[in-house]
Amino acid sequence: MPLFLILLIACKKAENTNTDANAKDSTATVATSGVPLPSWNDGALKSDIIAYVTKVTKEGSPDFIPVEHRIATFDNDGTLWAEKPYVQELFAFYRVKKMIEAKPELAQKQPFKAVVEKDKSYFEKGGDKALIELVAATHTGMTVDEFEASAQEFLKEAKYPGKNVPLKQIRYQPQLELLDYLRANGFKTFIVTGGTIELVRAISADFYGIPKEQVVGTSFKYKFDDATNSIKREPALDLFDDKEGKPVGIQLHIGQRPVFACGNEGGAGDLAMLRYSSGSKYPSFQMIVNHNDSIREYNYQEKDNLSLNTAAKYKYHVISMKDDWKKIFPDK
Amino acid sequence: MPLFLILLIACKKAENTNTDANAKDSTATVATSGVPLPSWNDGALKSDIIAYVTKVTKEGSPDFIPVEHRIATFDNDGTLWAEKPYVQELFAFYRVKKMIEAKPELAQKQPFKAVVEKDKSYFEKGGDKALIELVAATHTGMTVDEFEASAQEFLKEAKYPGKNVPLKQIRYQPQLELLDYLRANGFKTFIVTGGTIELVRAISADFYGIPKEQVVGTSFKYKFDDATNSIKREPALDLFDDKEGKPVGIQLHIGQRPVFACGNEGGAGDLAMLRYSSGSKYPSFQMIVNHNDSIREYNYQEKDNLSLNTAAKYKYHVISMKDDWKKIFPDK
Numbered sequence: 269m270p271l272f273l274i275l276l277i278a279c280k281k282a283e284n285t286n287t288d289a290n291a292k293d294s295t296a297t298v299a300t301s302g303v304p305l306p307s308w309n310d311g312a313l314k315s316d317i318i319a320y321v322t323k324v325t326k327e328g329s330p331d332f333i334p335v336e337h338r339i340a341t342f343d344n345d346g347t348l349w350a351e352k353p354y355v356q357e358l359f360a361f362y363r364v365k366k367m368i369e370a371k372p373e374l375a376q377k378q379p380f381k382a383v384v385e386k387d388k389s390y391f392e393k394g395g396d397k398a399l400i401e402l403v404a405a406t407h408t409g410m411t412v413d414e415f416e417a418s419a420q421e422f423l424k425e426a427k428y429p430g431k432n433v434p435l436k437q438i439r440y441q442p443q444l445e446l447l448d449y450l451r452a453n454g455f456k457t458f459i460v461t462g463g464t465i466e467l468v469r470a471i472s473a474d475f476y477g478i479p480k481e482q483v484v485g486t487s488f489k490y491k492f493d494d495a496t497n498s499i500k501r502e503p504a505l506d507l508f509d510d511k512e513g514k515p516v517g518i519q520l521h522i523g524q525r526p527v528f529a530c531g532n533e534g535g536a537g538d539l540a541m542l543r544y545s546s547g548s549k550y551p552s553f554q555m556i557v558n559h560n561d562s563i564r565e566y567n568y569q570e571k572d573n574l575s576l577n578t579a580a581k582y583k584y585h586v587i588s589m590k591d592d593w594k595k596i597f598p599d600k
Numbered sequence: 601m602p603l604f605l606i607l608l609i610a611c612k613k614a615e616n617t618n619t620d621a622n623a624k625d626s627t628a629t630v631a632t633s634g635v636p637l638p639s640w641n642d643g644a645l646k647s648d649i650i651a652y653v654t655k656v657t658k659e660g661s662p663d664f665i666p667v668e669h670r671i672a673t674f675d676n677d678g679t680l681w682a683e684k685p686y687v688q689e690l691f692a693f694y695r696v697k698k699m700i701e702a703k704p705e706l707a708q709k710q711p712f713k714a715v716v717e718k719d720k721s722y723f724e725k726g727g728d729k730a731l732i733e734l735v736a737a738t739h740t741g742m743t744v745d746e747f748e749a750s751a752q753e754f755l756k757e758a759k760y761p762g763k764n765v766p767l768k769q770i771r772y773q774p775q776l777e778l779l780d781y782l783r784a785n786g787f788k789t790f791i792v793t794g795g796t797i798e799l800v801r802a803i804s805a806d807f808y809g810i811p812k813e814q815v816v817g818t819s820f821k822y823k824f825d826d827a828t829n830s831i832k833r834e835p836a837l838d839l840f841d842d843k844e845g846k847p848v849g850i851q852l853h854i855g856q857r858p859v860f861a862c863g864n865e866g867g868a869g870d871l872a873m874l875r876y877s878s879g880s881k882y883p884s885f886q887m888i889v890n891h892n893d894s895i896r897e898y899n900y901q902e903k904d905n906l907s908l909n910t911a912a913k914y915k916y917h918v919i920s921m922k923d924d925w926k927k928i929f930p931d932k
Contacts, residue, residue, distance in 0.1 A: 336811055412851055456813070469855045479668055480855035481788070481814070492847040492872055497879040499851050506852070515824040519744055519831050520838070521853060523801045523812035540824055547829040 304449045307442040307594045313585055314592070317446070320553045324527070325453050333527055333550045335454040340528035341484075341518060341541060342443070344461040344468055347532045347557050348476060350438040352566045353429060356463045362422045363406035379405065404503035407464060408488050411498040419470040433597075439475060440557075441598045443530075447476060455528060460518055461485040462510035462537050484517040485509050510537045515544035525552075532557035533575035534568055542584055554584040561589040564596045636781045639774040639926045645917055646924070649778070652885045656859070657785050665859055665882045667786040672860035673816075673850060673873060674775070676793040676800055679864045679889050680808060682770040684898045685761060688795045694754045695738035711737065736835035739796060740820050743830040751802040765929075771807060772889075773930045775862075779808060787860060792850060793817045794842035794869050816849040817841050842869045847876035857884075864889035865907035866900055874916055886916040893921040896928045 308314040324333040345351035364383045367374055374380045379402040382390035391398050407415070428438045447457050457478055461468050465485030472478040486509045489502040509517040518526065518541065529545035531538020533556055542554040556579045559568050570576075579586050589596065640646040656665040677683035696715045699706055706712045711734040714722030723730050739747070760770045779789050789810055793800050797817030804810040818841045821834040841849040850858065850873065861877035863870020865888055874886040888911045891900050902908075911918050921928065 336805055339813075456811075458813075465852075466855070473668055479788075481671075481790075481853065483855065487852055490848045490851050492844045492876065494844070494872060494875060497875055499847055499876075512824040512826070515831055516822045519822050520797075520819055521813065523798070523815065540826060543826060543829055544824065544831075 305442065305445050307445055309592055309594050311592060313587060316585060317449075317553070317555075320528075320551070321450065321453050324551055331551045337524065337527060337550055338450075338453070338455040339458065339522060339524060339526040340447075340450050340455045341458045341460045341522075341526040341530070341545070342447070343531040343538045343541070344459050344463060345532075346534045346559065347530055347538070348440060348443050348459070349435070350428070350440075350565065351532075351534065352568070354463070355426070355435060356467060358426060358429070359419065359422050359467060360402065360406050362426070363418065364402075366418070367406065408501040408503040411496075411500055412466065412490070413498060415466055415501060416470060419467050423471055435471070436475060437597055437600065439598060440593070441595050442593045444476070444598065446530075447478070450528065451477070456482065458482045458484060458518075458522060458526070460509065460514050460541055462508075462513075464488070465509075484514075484521040486513075510535075512540045514538065514541035518544060527552045529553075530555040530557070531575075532559065533570055533573075533579075534559055536570055536574045539575060539578050542578075543582070546582060546584075554579075554582070555587060556584055557587045557589065559589060561593075561596065563590075565589055637774065637777050639777055641924055641926050643924060645919060648917060649781075649885070649887075652860075652883070653782065653785050653787075656883055663883045669856065669859060669882060670782075670785070670787040671790065671854060671856060671858040672779075672782050672787045673790045673792045673854075673858040673862070673877070674779070675863040675870045675873070676791050676795060677864075678866045678891065679862055679870070680771060680775050680791070681767070682760070682772075682897065683864075683866065684900070686795070687758070687767060688799060690758060690761070691751065691754050691799060692734065692738050694758070695750065696734075698750070699738065740833040740835040743828075743832055744798065744822070745830060747798055747833055748802060751799050755803055767803070768807060769929055769932065771930060772925070773927050774925045776808070776930065778862075779810070782860065783809070788814065790814045790816060790850075790854060790858070792841065792846050792873055794840075794845075796820070797841075816846075816853040818845075842867075844872045846870065846873035850876060859884045861885075862887040862889070863907075864891065865902055865905075865911075866891055868902055868906045871907060871910050874910075875914070878914060878916075886911075886914070887919060888916055889919045889921065891921060893925075893928065895922075897921055 304318060305314055323329055323331040324338070326332060342348055345354055349355070361383060364380055368380060368384065375384050378390065379398055381387070383402070423435060426435050427433060428435060431438065451457055459468055459472055459476065459478055459482065461483070463485055465483055465487045468485050469480040469483045472480060472483050487506040489504045489506045491500045491502055493500060507513055507517055507520070514537070525548040526545045527548050527550050529542050531541055538556070542556070545552050545554055556575055558576065559566055561567065576586065578584070587593070636650060637646055655661055655663040656670070658664060674680055677686055681687070693715060696712055700712060700716065707716050710722065711730055713719070715734070723734075755767060758767050759765060760767060763770065783789055791800055791804055791808065791810055791814065793815070795817055797815055797819045800817050801812040801815045804812060804815050819838040821836045821838045823832045823834055825832060839845055839849055839852070846869070857880040858877045859880050859882050861874050863874055870888065874888070877884050877886055888907055890908065891898055893899065908918065910916070919925070
């Protein structure tokens with residue numbers, strides 16, 4: 269079952285979640301000119317990132333990576349921005365609201381009724397079937413143009429629950445700097461998300477400087493209709509781009525292993541991507557965000573600790589949000 | 601049935617094909633410095649291309665297209681290089697040869713036997729099933745790394761039948777100049793091919809200056825295996841990227857309509873892509889290569905003339921290879 273579907277239930281039994289959060293880090297503005305990664309605290313991890321980028325971009329070095337192979341992939345939810353709750357989830361509820369406004373009788377029909385009445389038991393009892401029904405009803409059965417317009421409308425107004433800030437302010441400032449730093453060194457940056465591809469494409473350029481075509485994500489089946497010259501989104505999953513689906517999405521969209529890959533612990537969704545990256549014939553770098561900052565962001569750990577155990581096993585780098593990041597969110 | 605499968609039969613009943621060809625155009629080298637499109641003859645089409653690019657890149661003009669929406673898509677076979685025969689077909693036969701070398705008893709088994717004995721009737725009688733069997737046997741059941749190594753080996757040595765030139769010399773020189781011209785004006789160039797995605801990715805950077813991730817093509821299902829840290833190619837089609845599959849592939853990989861699209865008549869495989877492009881909210885440009893040059897390339901027309909009729913209906917531009925191109929192939 270898609271991760272974002274599970275999360276529509278909004279009950280996270282397997283996690284120990286503390287949702288203390290602070291939208292604005294008091295360490296304030298940091299000068300960015302010239303010095304890389306200003307919002308990263310000095311320490312082993314920051315040094316390792318810079319040492320890696322320096323060695324693989326040094327022509328003539330045995331570690332040199334030709335520019336066309338400098339592929340960097342980042343998960344989105346929990347890696348580039350906050351995931352408590354998922355923005356995808358907010359969008360699904362927004363769609364329900366809009367659809368009921370246009371057609372009030374929907375409020376009496378499932379699965380809309382369950383959403384309106386906040387009836388979690390409906391989705392718990394109905395399982396996959398009920399959830400797929402909801403996503404099919406809210407995310408498909410329209411053209412891609414209509415979907416994009418609806419996504420743009422949602423994104424313009426959306427505020428993040430608990431923080432009451434625009435979505436731009438739930439991005440992680442240190443990661444924005446890392447994206448910039450990699451690009452300045454000839455890396456091509458991609459998002460590889462378990463979220464639906466069009467929703468992330470709607471913000472990728474504006475939020476992260478990543479063009480639509482460099483977003484890999486969960487996709488529904490499309491069908492082209494010549495008469496209306498449009499593509500319809502069909503209510504059937506095409507690729508579920510999470511866990512072992514991520515290397516598949518990477519191969520399909522990018523066509524080669526990333527040499528730099530970053531995900532997060534929380535749902536163990538990024539381990540296969542990091543593993544695939546580690547098989548590159550070039551020197552590679554894998555990194556996992558550890559959500560251990562209950563003061564400035566959230567603290568949530570996997571019950572079985574799979575992501576961090578795997579990171580230890582394969583020597584992936586771990587970002588301690590608490591210790592490695594000077595600030596979490598951008599000022600605006 | 602995938603187009604390249606049909607072509608494995610190598611019988612083109614529906615077409616009137618003259619295969620006179622001349623590898624090297626006698627008009628010789630043309631200076632490229634400064635002047636755009638030197639291998640295009642002066643005339644209405646060349647003027648139209650330049651006028652379009654000029655108007656959509658002029659800031660402040662009502663026709664201006666922001667750089668992130670300057671997406672140009674090109675078909676490959678018959679649009680960027682020759683398609684008589686398809687390189688994909690040569691590769692399938694190469695794979696059969698290699699596989700029999702490694703395991704001689706395969707020569708006694710179908711579908712290998714039919715290829716070795718040039719038994720066209722086997723594929724004609726067996727229909728889709730026999731052809732899918734052949735492609736499954738030659739293109740899948742291996743990791744993507746193994747497939748790429750095999751493709752690279754093939755491409756290094758391959759000579760084009762009838763011309764006996766390396767594959768680089770069946771590219772169309774005027775199209776190489778057009779790709780360069782578009783890129784110099786901020787367009788991002790993509791290949792959208794009915795051929796299999798990895799085979800085209802193996803040459804796209806070297807042959808066309810187009811990186812792997814900007815190739816959209818026919819794909820097989822992939823499966824990630826954590827134990828071996830590799831992706832297996834499964835013997836099942838994922839997307840058949842031809843005809844109405846092209847807009848689907850474009851939406852999945854690129855995420856927006858191209859404003860510039862170029863295909864060719866011959867198999868009517870590009871009409872849906874051109875139609876999708878024409879629905880852009882920006883000024884757009886569609887173009888079809890007409891293979892009407894029996895002296896310098898080949899002359900082949902669709903029996904029902906669908907591509908050229910559609911071009912006339914929707915006012916797509918038509919490239920007369922005979923009249924619009926000063927030379928066809930690069931010198932080396």
